[in-house]
Amino acid sequence: MSDTRQVVEEGKIWREKGNKQVSVKEYDSALESYTQAIRLNPSDYAALTNRSWVYFLQSKWQSSLVDAQASININQSWVKGYYRKAIALKQLKRYRDAIDTLDYAIKSPVLKGTIHLTDTKLFINEIDTITKSIIDYMTLQQDEKTTTKQHQQVDKVDIKMIGGDLGKGVFTQTGIQANTAVTVEYPLVSHISCKYLGQYLDQGTNNNNNNNKSSTWYQTCSHCMENRIRDPTILSKLLGDQPYREIYSSLYPNSKEYIVCGHCKVEYYCSESCQQLAWSQYHQIQCPHMSIIKQQLYPHCIENEQTNPLIISRMFAMVLQSIIYQQKEFTESIIPFTFFISNGQWQSKGDEKVLSILKSIFKNESQLDQVLTIERYRQFNSIIQCNASKINPLSRIHMLIEKNTIESPALQDYIQLVEDGPKVPFGEPLLNLLESLSDCCVHGSGLYVYANSCNHSCSPNAAITNESTNFSATIRSITDIPNGNQIEISYIEEDQPSQTRQSELIDKYKFKCHCQKCTNRIIK
CATH class of the missing domain: 1.25.40.10 (Tetratricopeptide repeat domain)
Incomplete structure (x- = not known):
């Protein structure tokens, strides 16, 4: 041997x-x-x-x-x-x-x-x-931070791993009828669009003649994105001969102003619960450095029309708060985000500059070199780009119009915003009114556990909607969905030609669609 x-x-x-x-x-x-x-x-x-x-x-x-x-x-x-x-x-x-x-x-x-x-x-x-x-784990984190403002509803579905390019998917745990609110949930992380940062840069001004209407007409909750029109006279410009003061009183029966953070004086909140939630999730880390965020990060995002850096800043703050105040390991702290498929690293204009700003914001925090890297920044950017949803909260005036439209008698062809107020006929007059009120709305982006775990189909059986005045998202069924079936939404406008759909999906989401609508088109 x-x-x-x-x-x-x-x-x-x-x-x-x-x-x-x-x-x-x-x-x-x-x-x-x-x-x-x-x-x-x-x-x-x-x-x-x-x-x-x-x-x-x-x-x-x-x-x-x-x-x-x-x-x-x-x-x-x-x-x-x-x-x-x-x-x-x-x-x-x-x-x-x-x-x-x-x-x-x-x-x-x-x-x-x-x-x-x-x-x-x-x-x-x-x-x-x-x-x-x-x-x-993620549900526990959400439960610890859920307010009584709106209970989250996710008991009708389950998330399962599919594997391959699809990663995971959302499946029903019971039969769902068409036009049903399947889930209602809050985002893991979110931020209003960079288009509305003017209200933070112009704080303290009440100049309603400012060309930037978004900075003067309303205040937005820094956490849940609920909007409040600053002054009843603004409604007079939008509603014409409607009794604007009476309408304003019905929209805001509680005349309390939004709460300003007593430390940074930058962030505003619609309620104490939103203020507490923001503090427990990300603002405790960001608060001492909001002057840098306001003076450096906001202008960069406005100039480059980028909202993702604002969300990423909160993601890093959440990771650091988890490490510092909850004594969690780094790998555990990033679980809520790395749960999502990222398709590598997403580069965008000014990445290195934004990372430099973020390092100056968080420079005194522990484990900074491990957390704040360009690779991690681009991974988070990719996670947002490939998964996050647009958030379009309804304004209270839109909710009022919707309520009156739904509750109007079957043979009535108009609505009244207040009792005995001027009539607004259905059709073009109502559409014109809604269009005039578009400046009362804000939008943003957010990352949701269930809504953003849904896979794409060009023949979707559900859609993600915003049905309240805050950042909650609803998965609403379009068709009947049997028990155990996958919930599929459309990431794009599904009525476009097949080639256009495929090009948009590859460009934005880095995958080619093989849904039945697309494969039938190829077979034909």
Whole structure:
């Protein structure tokens, strides 16, 4: 027997000894035996995965991950190595990486023929378990920060991993009828559009002749985006001969002004609950530096017509608050965001400049070098670009018009904004009124757990809508959706020609659509 073969055989003996020690829970002795086996034969990928398991049993997740990866590096078709790697990643709360590892093992041509049906079922079950862990974690975070302003409604659906390019999807847990509010939820993170930052730059002014109407006509809650018209005389310019003071009183029966943050004097809130929520999520970190945000970040976003940097600033603040005040690890702190598929890194104009501004904002915070990197900035940018929804809260005046329209008698062809007030006929007069009130609305962007986990279809069975005066989003069914079916929305205008749709999806979202509408078009 050659010396090399003798060493390998000796290594196997040590590995078998380690296996016996594990069976009687002598983990420290087993580690020594596996280590000796690996020393004798560094290519023994079985000994590496076995030592990975012992580290796992001892809650040494990082060491377990290192050995599992080492076994895969030696034998890329070693199924057990992928499983060991995934469960170590799961314990390290690197959920996205764990799911990707299992998904790769199931679908990789390298493992074709070596991964059996029982392995596949085990991996799929583990993916479902990890996904549930993520949703439970994110739901807990949301529950801790949910106000009584509007209860979140998400019990009719479930998020499941699909794998591949689709990632995850939203599935019904019961049959849903058409035109049903399937979910109502708050965003993980959001911000008003850069178009409306003028109201913060012009604070303290009451100049209603300013060309920038958005900075003078209303105040917007910095957290939930609820809008308040500043003065009843503004309605007189919009409503013509309508009794504007009476209408204003009905819209705002509580005459309290918005609450200004007593520290930074920049952020305004519609209620104490919104102020407390903002403080607990991101504003505690941002507050001392709002002068930099106002003087540097806001002008950059206005000049370049970019809203994403505003959202990313809050994302970084949320991560830092989680690390500093909740004592969480970095990998756990970014879970709510890395849960979403990012399609790599999204570069946009002025990335480096924005990162420099953010570093000056958060310069005194711990773990800054780990958190604030250009790679992480672009990953967050990609997450927003590929997932976030537009937010279009209704103004109170629009809600009033909608209510009166719905409640008007069947044969009545007009509405009245107040009792005995002037009549507004349906048709063009009402449309003209709504158009004149468009300046009372703001919009923004936000990232939602359920709404932004829906996959795309050019023949959608649901749509994301904003049906209140704040930033809550509703998934509303368009058609009947049977129990267990996937909820699909359209990311684009689905009535466009097929080629236009495909080009827009590839440009904006980096994927080609294979829905039935598109595949039928190709077959024809």
